[in-house]
Amino acid sequence: MIARHGLQASKALGQNFLLDEQLLDRIAKIPGSLKDKAVLEVGPGPGGLTRALLRAGARVTAIEMDRRCLPALAELEAAFPGKLRVIEGDAMKIDPATLFDEPYAIVANLPYNVGTALFVGWLSGQQWPPQWSSLTLMFQQEVAQRIVATPDSSAYGRLAVLAQWRNEAKLALKVHRSAFTPPPKVMSAIIHVTPGIMPENVSARTLERVTEAAFGQRRKMLRQSLKGLPGASAALDRLGIDPQRRAETLSVAEFVSLAREL
Known part of the structure; x- marks a missing residue:
C-alpha cells in the first residue's frame, strides 16, 4: 500500500510507520476487548495500526493531517464498511469530545513532535472521570519512562505527576527501533493509562x-x-x-x- 501510494514518512510531521502486523495486533490487545468499541486514533499514516484496530472489531475515528495518506485510508474505509471514519485535520486543534457521544479509547502511534502535548491535554481538565476510557500510546522510550517515573529518579518530573495523580499509568510494551520504517534513532515504548479516582478538593x-x-x-x-x-x-x-x-x-x-x- 505504501509503495502503491508513493508514501514516505515525513520527518517534519514526526512520522515513523509501524508495519509489523503481529506487533500491531499485540498493541491493539493492550486496552482489552475492542469489539464494537469506539476508538480514537491520531496520526494513522498509511493505516497499519488502524487495520489492527479494525481487525479487533473497533469502530475507529482517525485524525490525519497528512493528505498524502488519505487515499490509503480510504481503501481501509472501503474494506471495513461503516467501521472507519477519517477526519482530515490537526489533532492539536480538535477536541475529541466533539467527535463522540459515548466513551472511547484512545490508541495511537503518536507523531513524536506533538505526542507529549496531546497527552498532557488529554490528562487535563477538572471534569473526572474523562470521556476516554483508556490511553494506549506510543512514545519515545525516554518520554515513556518519564510518565511512569517514581520520586528521586532522574526521569521523575511534571509529566509523572500529571499522569499519576488520578490515573494508573504503566509501561505496557517496549518497541525496538527496527520495527519502524524508517527506523528512528531512539527506542520506543507503549504506555497504557486508565482513569482512577479524583482526589477531593483539588483543582x-x-x-x-x-x-x-x-x-x-x-x-x-x-x-x-x-x-x-x-x-x-x-x-x-x-x-x-x-x-x-x-x-x-x-x-x-x-x-x-x-x-x-x-
Whole structure:
C-alpha cells in the first residue's frame, strides 16, 4: 500500500510507520476487548495500526493531517464498511469530545513532535472521570519512562505527576527501533493509562501550575522555585514540607496535598 501510494514518512510531521502486523495486533490487545468499541486514533499514516484496530472489531475515528495518506485510508474505509471514519485535520486543534457521544479509547502511534502535548491535554481538565476510557500510546522510550517515573529518579518530573495523580499509568510494551520504517534513532515504548479516582478538593489547574513552577527550576529548592505562587511558602509550612527540598523528592501525594492547600 505504501509503495502503491508513493508514501514516505515525513520527518517534519514526526512520522515513523509501524508495519509489523503481529506487533500491531499485540498493541491493539493492550486496552482489552475492542469489539464494537469506539476508538480514537491520531496520526494513522498509511493505516497499519488502524487495520489492527479494525481487525479487533473497533469502530475507529482517525485524525490525519497528512493528505498524502488519505487515499490509503480510504481503501481501509472501503474494506471495513461503516467501521472507519477519517477526519482530515490537526489533532492539536480538535477536541475529541466533539467527535463522540459515548466513551472511547484512545490508541495511537503518536507523531513524536506533538505526542507529549496531546497527552498532557488529554490528562487535563477538572471534569473526572474523562470521556476516554483508556490511553494506549506510543512514545519515545525516554518520554515513556518519564510518565511512569517514581520520586528521586532522574526521569521523575511534571509529566509523572500529571499522569499519576488520578490515573494508573504503566509501561505496557517496549518497541525496538527496527520495527519502524524508517527506523528512528531512539527506542520506543507503549504506555497504557486508565482513569482512577479524583482526589477531593483539588483543582487540576492549580496542580498544573504547582508542578510547572516546581519543575521549571528543578535544581532549585522549593522555597525558590515556588516563590512566584502566592501562599506557597505558608502552604509548605502547614503541610510540614521542608522548603529546602527539591521538586523531584516530593511524592505525587505531596504535590496533590500542596495543590489542595493552595
